[in-house]
Amino acid sequence: MVAGARPDRSDGGVVPxxxxxxxxxxxxxxxKPDYDYSRTVNANxxxxxxxxxxxxxxxxGVVTGSGQSAALLALLRLPAGARVIAPHDCYGGTYRLLDGxxxxxxxxxxxxxxxDAAAVDAAMAEQxxxxxxxxxxxxxxxxxxxxALAARAKAAGALTxxxxxxxTPLRQRPLELGCDLVMHSTTKALNGxxxxxxxxxLAKDAALAEELAWWSNAAGLNASAFDASQILRGLRTLPLRxxxxxxxxxxxxxxxxxxxxxxxxHYPGLADYSGHALAVRQQRGPGFLMSFELRDxxxxxxxxxxxxxxxxxxxxGGFATLICQPSTMTHRGMPPEAxxxxxxxxxxxxxxxxxxxxxDLQADFxxxxxxxx
Ligand SMILES: *Cc1c(COP(=O)(O)O)cnc(C)c1O
Numbered sequence: 001m002v003a004g005a006r007p008d009r010s011d012g013g014v015v016p017x018x019x020x021x022x023x024x025x026x027x028x029x030x031x032k033p034d035y036d037y038s039r040t041v042n043a044n045x046x047x048x049x050x051x052x053x054x055x056x057x058x059x060x061g062v063v064t065g066s067g068q069s070a071a072l073l074a075l076l077r078l079p080a081g082a083r084v085i086a087p088h089d090c091y092g093g094t095y096r097l098l099d100g101x102x103x104x105x106x107x108x109x110x111x112x113x114x115x116d117a118a119a120v121d122a123a124m125a126e127q128x129x130x131x132x133x134x135x136x137x138x139x140x141x142x143x144x145x146x147x148a149l150a151a152r153a154k155a156a157g158a159l160t161x162x163x164x165x166x167x168t169p170l171r172q173r174p175l176e177l178g179c180d181l182v183m184h185s186t187t188k189a190l191n192g193x194x195x196x197x198x199x200x201x202l203a204k205d206a207a208l209a210e211e212l213a214w215w216s217n218a219a220g221l222n223a224s225a226f227d228a229s230q231i232l233r234g235l236r237t238l239p240l241r242x243x244x245x246x247x248x249x250x251x252x253x254x255x256x257x258x259x260x261x262x263x264x265x266h267y268p269g270l271a272d273y274s275g276h277a278l279a280v281r282q283q284r285g286p287g288f289l290m291s292f293e294l295r296d297x298x299x300x301x302x303x304x305x306x307x308x309x310x311x312x313x314x315x316x317g318g319f320a321t322l323i324c325q326p327s328t329m330t331h332r333g334m335p336p337e338a339x340x341x342x343x344x345x346x347x348x349x350x351x352x353x354x355x356x357x358x359x360d361l362q363a364d365f366x367x368x369x370x371x372x373x
Pocket of ligand 1 (some may be wrong): 066068091093094138163165166184185186187188198199206235258316
């Protein structure tokens with residue numbers, strides 16, 4: 001049976017119903033029903049968790065109202081003053097959350113270039129509680145070695161969480177590579193339709209999954225029944241969408257790399273890209289996201305002004321091709337010094353390839369390049 005597609009118990013419908021009740025009848029005060037109160041447990045969420053756990057090889061987990069609430073949940077269970085090692089070029093919202101909690105004295109965050117083994121060793125020399133991995137990274141598509149990093153964290157007594165939003169479980173399975181937790185913004189490719197927010201945090205180990213469910217209920221982070229059912233609906237077409245988006249991304253990346261106005265393309269699918277060999281080893285495909293820099297540092301806004309089909313917007317993984325300038329959009333939560341340290345140039349452009357025809361997208365970028373003349 002397809003993951004999360006148990007036929008409806010009442011009438012055999014091939015699609016599960018939407019269970020909107022917030023509370024459920026008890027037969028007696030001593031007989032707690034499996035489903036009692038929907039902040040704690042809801043059947044639409046259960047189906048989505050089952051499907052995601054199957055895709056990631058997890059024992060279980062939780063689905064939350066946004067990717068950020070899933071990230072918060074990964075941090076909530078840590079003791080006060082815990083040390084977290086995160087990538088220096090992590091998702092802007094992850095940076096904002098870790099930095100904000102650090103400023104409150106709730107945890108200590110170290111932003112490290114995880115491709116630099118000596119820097120990781122130096123950060124791990126002290127006691128560490130959680131290693132945060134994001135590969136390929138957003139927006140620079142840096143690929144880091146999950147097996148080596150998770151083993152290093154384990155030896156130091158830390159758990160490892162991988163933000164697997166970009167690759168999706170179809171292209172990378174971090175729990176099989178030694179991670180303890182895997183996190184998603186289901187807002188992105190898993191839903192795929194750019195019409196809701198959602199997150200997931202899944203654990204390899206059943207006891208850890210239980211602990212996440214406890215915290216998610218305690219803090220009220222769980223997703224709504226409607227959002228859970230819509231994300232499950234999005235999952236049905238995930239393999240088709242990712243295949244098509246990746247095929248188009250491959251074509252566009254190779255074409256962009258040949259354009260005289262383009263300085264550099266960051267995409268693991270290109271054979272001469274620094275992270276290519278590692279991506280081939282740990283991913284099942286390069287995915288739908290890339291970033292690139294124009295040769296003329298001031299050209300980005302003219303290029304963007306020439307586009308008609310591709311939309312200037314943050315977010316990624318949806319049906320529509322989106323382009324954004326991380327320095328002023330997705331990563332504005334990261335101060336300019338931190339952006340510079342992460343290698344995010346002010347005019348770096350990030351491209352999330354959608355489902356349009358490759359030739360239509362190429363024609364649109366030709367309009368962008370024409371606007372530079
Ligand atoms: C979007 C995103 C998030 C945050 O998810 P929201 O659903 O927007 O809260 C976290 N990590 C990555 C890699 C993302 O792309």
